[in-house]
Amino acid sequence: MSDPSPHSDHTLHSVKKIEIIVRGEKESFVRDLLDDSQISGYTIHHNVTGRGEHGFHEGRLLFNDRDSLVMFLAVADEETIQSIVDGLTPLFEKSSGVMFVSDTSVVRLDKFISEGEEA
Amino acid sequence: MPIERSVVSARIENASEYIGPLWPLQTFNAANPLVGFEDEPFDRAVQKAGKLLGGRGYPEPSIFRQAWERGEIDPEILTSRLAEHGITQRPEVLLKRMASDERNPVVDPSDAPLDRVVAKWLSAFLDQGQADWPMPNRSEGFYKAWRAVAPYDGDIPNVSRAADLPDTLLDAFDAVLSGYPEERWESIFVYHLAALPGWTGFIKWRARRANTAWQETYPITLADYLAVRLTLATRLKEAVAPERAKDLPADGTDRTFLPKIWLQAWEDSYRDRLLTDLSQVEASSDAEDDRPDAQLAFCIDVRSEVIRRHIEKQGHYETHGYAGFFGVPMQHHPYDSAVSVKSCPPIVDPKHRILDRPANGKQAQADDHDWWHELDDGRRSLIKTLKSNIAAAFGFVEGSGGFFGGAMAARTLLPSALFRLGKKVGDWIPGPMRFTEPTVDRPAPDEAAPKNGLPVGLTHEAKILYAEAAFRLLGWTDRFAPIVVFTGHGTQTPNNPYKSSLDCGACSGNPGGPNAKVLAHICNEDAVRDELRERGIDIPEDTVFLAGQHNTTTDGITLFVDDDNPPVPEERLDQLRQDLAAAQEGATAERVNTMNATVDTGRAQASVYETERRAADWAETRPEWGLAGNASFIIGPRRLTEDLDLDGRAFLHSYDWDKDEDGTALENIMTGPLVVGEWINTQYYFSTVDNAAYGSGSKVTHNVTGNLGIVQGNGGDLMTGLPLQSLQIDDEHPVHRPIRLLGVIQAPKTRVDAILDRHASLADLLDNEWILLTVMDPTEDNALYHYQPGRDWASHEVSVSPDPALANPLS
Known part of the structure; x- marks a missing residue:
């Protein structure tokens, strides 16, 4: 889908966005999962604060990098996001954490979806 | 349908939760072997772990008997604990019953051939420089490297060429798992990971935590391990999913179990005696006014308690307790070393890289x-x-x-x-500590290229952060002496693969002197002091910060001072050194009493000589006791404990509730050092209650393998915890008392509650009784409250005779 724009080169392309929040100790697992999924890039927020099913997790700690939460943000086509979801679903059977998948749009599609994958 | 790699990875990740990471010998980290079970109440967790890993969860009856006979279990407390469960028999009768209830350990159906072949190839692949003839093709990863050499292994039937084995990791899983539904995979993985918890714990550490050059060059993951093991299981005709791997280990049951009741009575007895002593001291303490001659900050390590007491006796000295990495999360590159080491606690990631370089004017010594x-x-x-x-x-x-x-x-x-x-x-021949200084400042931009992603040195802001954090956490914002010494600690023991377990736990099993040097250097900078002054921490101009290191084997303290150009008047330095030497004599005299040593008490410095012998004797299996005996973690000002002999059993973290209105300092102490204290305590606990399953067994029969771990005899699984000689004076008498860590915090109860509200993981450790906690509330006249699982408090009521009976178990 493309939205009309006064600037012809600023066309918006629909993609999927995934936000993942896990305990700090699961950061490596999620990183590996994203790397293996051939996603082109992702963003990590450390020391995230929030409340979940297991209670509150305060982020800013001086002497503990394990117990705070980490948030990942990534954008890709639906198939790639689905493979990430497939890996996280069993994980969340045992570990605390959440993921949100939503529709979003990007301008520079080639930054998020490699050539040949584009639908 | 072919199996999804991401699903297999997630199932392995879940299964690996049951296995504690195992650090290599060089950076032996105290960790709870049951860390994967900490989300369950202690009693249920040890039942579950017992089923999976085969270890016992409570001390043997003979250990309870010794504690009972030494008077460490208060009869009244024990009777009332037993009565809560409707048990009225006499303790002696119950001790006999517990002993007769002990059954011979059930030997599981053996996977010996499978374990043996897997362990053989793991030790070959994971070798970190010990082998003269290393395994080929290691850079391709464990599965591929093993696949290439497996045809030459006579122990593996029906494999004459690599093509007889699945081509890739995923093919291997596909071949083995295709007959099982996905819901069975996790229990199969758990079973096979738990079969060799030492090796799998080490792979977990190396693959997830380490980022070492070995892992980068020769990668291995738990998926590699499982692919090899499951493939081998099919070739050796062993069950991929034996009956006992049918389900994940089920939860334990709530039960009336005598060892559980006895353990609680033992813990309550220790707690009540400690609290009685603490309450008496607090009532008689005076405010401090005059300026001390020197102040020394030590690590919170239980060994510091002994030397601190003896130093304070020598003159007008004050001591403080702070985590022994002195709050500087750094990676240290020692002068002579080819590698950097992590020098901060296992739960902290290093943020800076500090190198040792020859100091100005010291190049000749360096040469x-x-x-x-x-x-x-x-x-x-x-x-x-x-x-x-x-x-x-x-x-x-x-x-x-x-x-x-x-x-x-x-x-x-x-x-x-x-x-x-x-x-x-x-x-x-000058040692590097005498002529080097740490690169505390950021180097010029052309030198500052980050290695391993860590910048060399500290920014001005980082220096302020660490200096301020130190003084705020300790509640030490005024009354600075002319000399302040940050004193790290390290052990001295030759021919000892467990050396690292005796070094500083807050520095990931390394000596803490380098961290002490960095903080002292920071605190001597005028720009830092100016900034601290603006923030209400007023360090007088004549205060000089020094760094030193406490040798925990000999109790000698080395001050890292340039004697050609001393930063403080020589006579003050001489006096301090004399007093430290006198303290060493007192502390060693106290400690050799616990070491089954024959010392000529008529000879001057006899105890110092005995500890020096232990520091040099290559055949000495008990150079020092490390943290054996650790039982409590006291967070409060030194005046609360300074008149007490805590027998080297208490972690002491300085804290002043009155100077921490928003609770930030306490929050950082509780989420950092207290948690590390729990790791240490549980390691000593489980290594003592089951030295074969959770410890390392006897040093007499151990061997170093791969330059990374210990095996008993010539192979098998890696041993995981502390050796018997670190815990017991002989085969029957433990020096370590296996009781859970008691936190004692002097702070308002509401403040502790607010912190637990914000930290679910910490609250879990308390709710599940991995740490016991008592709060001494200064806003209620130091009323004592015991934490109850489920976020509740109970008032302290019981009072016992103040007879700690904490001395040598041989006495």
Whole structure:
């Protein structure tokens, strides 16, 4: 889908966005999962604060990098996001954490979806 | 449908939760072997772990009997605990019943051939520089490397060429798992990971935590391990999913279990006696006014408690307790070393890289050192080559036997003389700590290229952060003495693969002196002091910060001071050194009493000589006790404990509730050092209650493998915890008392509650009784409250006779 724009080169392309929040100790697992999924890039927020099913997790700690939460943000086509979801679903059977998948749009599609994958 | 790699990875990740990571020997980290079970209440967790890993969860009856006979379990407390469960028999009867209830350990159906073959290939692949003939193709990863050599292994039937084995990791899983539904995979993985918890714990550490050059060069994951093991299981006709792997280990049951009741009675007895002592001291304490001659900040380590007490006796000295990495999350690159080491707690990621460089004006000493060091390196390398070369080995032994025989005789018969010779050599050939300084400042941009992603040195802001954090956490914002010493600690023990377990736990099993040097350097900077002054921490101009290191084997304290150009008046320095030497004598006299040592009490410094012998004797299996005995973690000002003899059993973290209105300091102490204290305590606990399953067994029969771990005999699984000789004075008498860590915090109860509200993981440790907690509330006249699982508090009521009976178990 493309939205009309006064600037012809600023066309918006629909993609999927995934936000993942896990305990700090699961950061490596999620990183590996994203790397293996051939996603082109992702963003990590450390020391995230929030409340979940297991209670509150305060982020800013001086002497503990394990117990705070980490948030990942990534954008890709639906198939790639689905493979990430497939890996996280069993994980969340045992570990605390959440993921949100939503529709979003990007301008520079080639930054998020490699050539040949584009639908 | 082919299996999804991401799903297999997630199932392995879940299964690996049951396995605790195992650090290599060089950075032995105290960790709870049952860390994967901490989300369950203690009693249920030990039942579950017992089923999976085969270890016991409570002390043997003989340990309870010894505690009972030493008077460490208060009869009234025990009787009332038993009565809560409707048990009215006499303790002696119950001790006998517990002993007769002990059954011989059930030996599981053995996977011996499978375990043996897997362990053989793991030790070959994971070797970190010990093997002269390393396994080929390791850079391709464990599965591929094993697949290439498996055809040559006579223990593996029906594999004559690599093509007989699945091509890739995923093919291997596909071949083995295709017959099982996905919901079975996790329990299959758990079973096979738990079969060799030492090796799998090490792979977990190396693959997830380490980022070492070994892992980068020769990668291995738990998926590799499982692919090899499951493939081998099918080839060796062993069950991929035996009956006992049908389900994940089920939860334990709530039960009336005698050892559980006895353990609680033992813990309550220790707690009540400690609290009685603490309450009495607090009532009689006076405010401090005059300026001390010197203040020394030590690590919170239980060994510091002994030396601190003896230093305070020598004169007008004050001591503080702070985590022994001094709050500086750094990676340290020692002067002579080819590698950097992590020098902060296991739960903290290093943020800075600190290198040792020759200080200004010390290049001549550095050159002397380098000359000798290179000579020594060449000698070692030559000997290694001669020893391991097939042609040269025989001639080498013939030719050098006399020399090595003499050296062996000297090490065995004259360890004390060797210690003194070592000291003299240290005077002639300067050690790096004498002529180097840490790169605390950020180097010029062209030198500052980050290595391993960590910047060298600290920014001005980081310096302020660490200096302020130190003083805020300790509640130490005024009354600075003319001399303040940050004193790290390290052990001295030759021929001991467990050396690292005796070094500083807050520095990931390394000595803490380098961190002390960094903080002292920061605090001596005018720009830092100016900034601190604006923030209400007023350090007088005449205060000088020094760094030092406490040798926990000999209790000697080395001050890292340039004696050619001392930063404080010489007479003050001399006095301090004399008083530290006197404190060493007192502390060693106290400690050798616990070591089954024969000391000539009429001879001056006899106890110092005995500890120096232990520091030099290559055959000494008990150089020092490390943190054995650790039982409590006291967070409060020193005046709360300074009149007490806590017998080297308490972690002491300085804290002043009155200077921490928003609770930030306490929050950082509770989420950092207290949690590390729990790791240490649980490691000592489980290593003591089951030394075979959770410890390392006897040093007499152990061997170093792969330059990374210990095996018993010539193979098998890696041993995981502390060796028997670190915990027991002999085969029957533990020196460590296996009780859970008691936190004692002097702070308003509401403040502790607010912190637990914000930290679910910490609250879990308390709710699940991995840590016990008592709060002494200064806003309620120091009323005592005990934490109850489920976020509740109970008032302290019981009072017991103040008879700690904490001394040597042999007495």
